Amino acid sequence: MSQIETIQARLLELVPESSWSDGAAGDPFAALPADGWHAACLAVRDDPALGFDFLRSLSGVDRPADDRIEVVAHLFSYKHRHALVLKTHTGRDGGALPSIHDVWPAAEWYEREIFDLLGVRFEGHRDLRRLLMPEDWQGHPLRKDYREAEHYRGIPTRRPGYAAPDRDEP
């Protein structure tokens, strides 16, 4: 049994609701429903055979065609030196997910970033504020249908009289 098959078998034991995909275009990943997200993260961290003690990254992807936002966690285990990708998703309108900052403290700023740029609320997060944009910013810039305002606090968002590249229209 290869390493990834061992992980897969153990993950299905621990989290039966996970669905496995061999990720034709990238790493294999396990998709989870939103309500099992926190428990699954805790399980893969604490299980001695998996031991995912390191959150490499936590990011978000807007999928307007499916009307949802995916959140992707890349995990690594220093003990076993193996990696895993976990995914979950939530709705685009008022979507929320349980926060996993108590599982991996590094998730705290990643979740703030996803909240800032994609507008996912993380329930149980202790300090969910915008991270990269000013606090009074309107909208979530990484959404595919985001349209930039002409001004922010009186500052024009395009340089006056400057031939700027066309912005992507949604």
Add this chain to the structure above:
Amino acid sequence: MTTDKPERELVVEAGPEGGLVVGPIDRLLNLARKHSLWYMLFGTACCAIELMQTGGPRTDADRFGMVFRSTPRQADVMLLAGTITYKMASRVRLLYEQMAEYRYVIAMGSCASTGGLFQGSYAVVKGGDLIVPVDVYLPGCPPRPEALVEGLMLVQQKMEREPWLKKAHGKLPQPVDPWPEGAELHR
């Protein structure tokens, strides 16, 4: 390096107890001002690396009287060294307003001058002159330390030509402020 009329020149004379400089008070004040051009230790992105180099021994801006100050209250020049994000914009403005008059601003690099390569970005201010009045623009990504020293020398030249007392008494127009309502915008 002055465009002043000859009667405004300084005259250096040998006197019994050393030398003597005679000239209009403006010129004497400007001479002192221009040789103590203190810049604020402040950088917002990669251009700040070249700013550090400028203060280092190879370029050695100290020899022109340009030393960094770590507080806006003691600085004469603000160097906008790097990309300015919208989140940073109100902080830049706050620092500018904390500087004592007469203050000068250099937009260092293409980001601080126009937004540079971030024209399509949702997060970057398209030029420092949309937040604070800018005196000197330096092209480059990043400008070399030599270019930055040249920019600081352009500020020196500007200082040297200023009828300083007139300016101090508000008899000269001030530069146009692009973001005048700034004061209510900080938190």
